[in-house]
Amino acid sequence: MALLIGCLVALAHPAADAWWLGWIGLVPLVLLLARAGSYGEAAWRSSLAAVGYFLTVLQWLLPNVGFLALVVGVVAGALWVPFGLATYRLLRDPSVARVALAVVVLPSVWVTVEALRSWEGLGGPWGLVGLTQWQVRPVLAVASLGGVWLLSFVVVAVNVGLAAPFLPGAGRAARLLGGGLAVVFAALAVGYGLLRPEPVVTGSFRVVGVQPGVVYGGPERFAAHLGLTHRAAGLGQDVVVWGQSSMPFDPARRPDVVARLRQAAATAGSDVLVNVDARAADGRIRKTTQQYGPGGLVGTYEKRRLVPFGEYVPMRPLLGKVLQGTAIAEEDRAPGREPALLRVGGTRVGPLISYESIFPDLRRELVRLHADVTVVQGSLTSFHGTWAQPQQASAEAVRAVESGRSAVLVELNGTSAAFDARGRQLAWLPPDSHGIFVVDVPVYEEITPYVRWGDWVPRTAGTITAVGVVLLVARAVRSRLS
Incomplete structure (x- = not known):
């Protein structure tokens, strides 16, 4: 039972x-x-x-x-x-x-x-x-x-x-x-x-999300994203967002790629947020949000929280051989060190990458840095058609209410979604939907009590639990002594 x-x-x-x-x-x-x-x-x-x-x-x-x-x-x-x-x-x-x-x-x-x-x-x-x-x-x-x-x-x-x-x-x-x-x-x-x-709406931010689905091969995936981005021309968006690992090579080493990204931004009429999953100049593989405009690279953010066993292996020297034959990461990714805000026109965008979306404290941190909207670049290709995809997307509704900011999740392959600060669904694209989607998200300035006070609930709950344990131990000791 x-x-x-x-x-x-x-x-x-x-x-x-x-x-x-x-x-x-x-x-x-x-x-x-x-x-x-x-x-x-x-x-x-x-x-x-x-x-x-x-x-x-x-x-x-x-x-x-x-x-x-x-x-x-x-x-x-x-x-x-x-x-x-x-x-x-x-x-x-x-x-x-x-x-x-x-x-x-x-x-x-x-x-x-x-x-x-x-x-x-x-x-x-x-x-x-x-x-x-x-x-x-x-x-x-x-x-x-x-x-x-x-x-x-x-x-x-x-x-x-x-x-x-x-x-x-x-x-x-x-x-x-x-x-x-x-x-x-x-x-x-x-x-x-x-x-x-209801909170006061101070503006609106239009996002075009690019969701090409499963596309194998680096050049083919890049080409699919470029083709869909060109379809955003004339839609009046503020930014075009690609999913996690949409670029499996480092643009810093590919002038031809940078030129095509600049052209894509110019054609679309807005900046483009891409996501690089590639070996950087220091030899380490990093996952990075990169913002490109018609003039080139504008801003970056490096993923800080990596998926255990998916993007790095704790105690790899001890566990490496044992994990052979699984879908565990063969090489550790390098984590970023600090948050970042990307300025898109007059809007401050708080970027996060996939796994980071499920952590409430990261969203709260971005709002304290004065983010107007949060945008997550995701990819759940390994879990296509499973509960993982709607679970990640649905959590965005809770993150939006916690932070008092509209939340947008754009998946390479998954369930893309967007919610306003009250948890109202603005967009929901299941994994089998391919193409682009347009969503207008409201901009707020409200600071929620959760952003202001932080994790007071776990701290209070932990105190109550600790007091209970101490009282039980004390009673047990008194019983034995008597």
Whole structure:
């Protein structure tokens, strides 16, 4: 049952998009954990639920990692163990006080674990429960207060509260309190979204996205992008954006390529953002956003956060031979060091590259540098037709609300999308759509509480979790001494 529950909760994510499962899917798991016969049994049940959840959400990753799929399963199984232990501790004997504590403590434990496992070296914040609400706009507004972390907290708190009326041994007061708190949390989230005023629009920024699909061969891919860029002539755009790895050679070494890019910008009537995935002059392979105008190179940005095992291998000297025969990177890419803003006319564009799009802090950093719009160049060719593509695209809605800035994602091959600062969908091109798309994104100057306050939710959740652990240890020590 635990394994099946984990698989079902995963269906709240794209492409299944059963977002409502996010609000009730954890209820049977909470009941299962509360009825465990021991801490060990609670740990195993939560572990199996986590395996079902993560192997379903990330099933697109498994064919590419070879034997590391076993490691993914083991790590996934460990992630929900703290939640299982805390649930058993608080709800095995559900009094009014314990139910009240559970509605606060259990979401705190959940968010703490989500924040810790979102470290870039562990693969980043994929599969966060809060991301399931990307289409539910009244609730999505909560992300402007505390990021995706506050969304996760509210969703888990509602699940815990809804489980209370069904807990064996719970009295009438405890059942009513749990159900009532669930209603309060949901009502506060929806109420904030409905009452939140619209931000002031200070301008508009027109983007032409180029999505050629899978094109093998460097020259052929470059030619496909050039051909589609020429079709942007007369559309009145501010910029043309290509996807990640759209140029598998360094223009700095190819004067003929620079000349064609300058001509493309002149023909299109706007600057062009290309993405270079090639060996640079220092001998290292880098992924770089490059802005070209009719006069040549205007600005650059180097990808800073690289995909573990996809763009670099941690401890390569130890793991290199073991990873032979997998789709793991054969050579480490070199990371960039600092953020950048690209000026396109009077608009400040905050660039990010593919994997970087899922990290809330990078978007917040760009807004603090006064970015007007954020643009992501992506490519998920290795995962064509899988859940990876809509998962990355849907996360842009949450990033837009968190940052208070319109967000545009242009894929070489994937799901391109654009959202305004309230999470309204402005564009959505599935992976099999090829060609160009035009989207007008509003420009805002609003500074959201999340941008201003940062990750206060994970810090608060971590403090609550740490206090809980200290109290449990102290009680255990007192029991032994007595």
